[in-house]
Amino acid sequence: EVQLVDSGGGLVKPGGSLRLSCAASGFTFSNAWMSWVRQAPGKGLEWVGHIKSKSDGGTTDYAAPVKGRFTISRDDSKNTLYLQMNSLKTEDTAVYYCTTESGIVGATYPDYWGQGTLVTVSS
Amino acid sequence: SYELTQPPSVSVSPGQTARITCSGDALPKKYAYWYQQKSGQAPVLVIYEDSKRPSGIPERFSGSSSGTMATLTISGAQVEDEADYYCYSTDSSGNHRGVFGGGTKLTVL
Numbered sequence: 001e002v003q004l005v006d007s008g009g010g011l012v013k014p015g016g017s018l019r020l021s022c023a024a025s026g027f028t029f030s031n032a033w034m035s036w037v038r039q040a041p042g043k044g045l046e047w048v049g050h051i052k053s054k055s056d057g058g059t060t061d062y063a064a065p066v067k068g069r070f071t072i073s074r075d076d077s078k079n080t081l082y083l084q085m086n087s088l089k090t091e092d093t094a095v096y097y098c099t100t101e102s103g104i105v106g107a108t109y110p111d112y113w114g115q116g117t118l119v120t121v122s123s
Numbered sequence: 124s125y126e127l128t129q130p131p132s133v134s135v136s137p138g139q140t141a142r143i144t145c146s147g148d149a150l151p152k153k154y155a156y157w158y159q160q161k162s163g164q165a166p167v168l169v170i171y172e173d174s175k176r177p178s179g180i181p182e183r184f185s186g187s188s189s190g191t192m193a194t195l196t197i198s199g200a201q202v203e204d205e206a207d208y209y210c211y212s213t214d215s216s217g218n219h220r221g222v223f224g225g226g227t228k229l230t231v232l
Contacts, residue, residue: 035221037166045158045166045209047221061218064124097165106219107172109156109211113165 002026002112004098009117016088016121022081022098022114030054030076033101035110036083038094046094048072048083050101050108066092088121095119125149125214127224134230141197143227145210148191155193156211157186159204160226166209170195197229205231 008020022034035050049062051072060072071084081098095118099110127147135141145155154173158166168177170186173193183198193212197204210224 037221037223044207044226045160045211045223047211047223050221061220063220103154103172107154107213108219109154109168109171109213109221110158110166111168113167116165 002100004100004112004114006096006098006114006117009096009119011120011122012088013123014088014090014121017084017086018088018119020083020085020096020098020117020119022083024079024081024098024100027100029074029079033108034072034074034081035099035101036072036081037097037099037110037113038092039097039116040091040094043094047110048096051081056105085119088119090121093119093121125216125220125222127210127212127222129208129210129224129227131225132228132230134232135200137202137231138199141200141204141229141231143195143197143208143210143229145193145195145212145224146191147193147212147222147224149215150188150191150193150212152215153212155186155188157184157193157195158209158211159206160209161206169208200229200231202231205229 036048095116098114101108102111157170160166173188213219
């Protein structure tokens with residue numbers, strides 16, 4: 001059974017940093033593309049970014065609002081996905097979900113989802 | 124930036140057919156995917172690659188796509204189908220960034 005457990009959320013001041021983690025089990029993590037999706041309170045879903053498997057190059061891509069501030073990384077030896085968030089803004093306040101990405105290159109999509117972890121950016 | 128457009132709300136009576144649309148310029152070349160999100164829960168994939176249904180999703184959920192519009196159809200909607208529904212696709216840039224529609228609140232009553 002695929003399990004994704006998100007953690008690391010909390011309260012942080014504007015301009016601060018936070019690192020989220022996602023512990024994965026039940027599938028071959030090293031072969032998986034992974035992504036982060038967020039949801040601001042009372043709002044819709046927003047794709048944050050993804051990381052390819054190392055065998056597919058291990059590259060990352062990001063949505064425009066977070067590019068240059070957020071970094072997605074992975075530790076295949078620990079079956080763990082990370083989201084490093086720097087220069088946080090109040091508009092980054094959201095529940096952050098880790099997801100697996102399925103599909104073919106050019107047509108990947110979030111498949112399995114974690115339970116989410118809440119990040120609140122406030123002074 | 125690329126956008127997917129959904130109606131904010133759709134309302135049907137139990138047993139009726141609900142249709143939720145999603146429009147986007149790249150949909151003739153890109154698949155659409157649909158997610159159901161109930162209050163306080165993580166989203167669940169209900170349709171992938173325009174019209175395929177994951178295992179465990181009831182047959183009343185179906186999807187189609189034509190031109191710049193994708194449609195999620197719930198035939199014989201039930202009270203438990205009341206939820207927010209989001210379409211998803213990727214942009215046509217070489218980086219294949221993901222994008223969600225704004226979401227549609229389905230009310231069944």
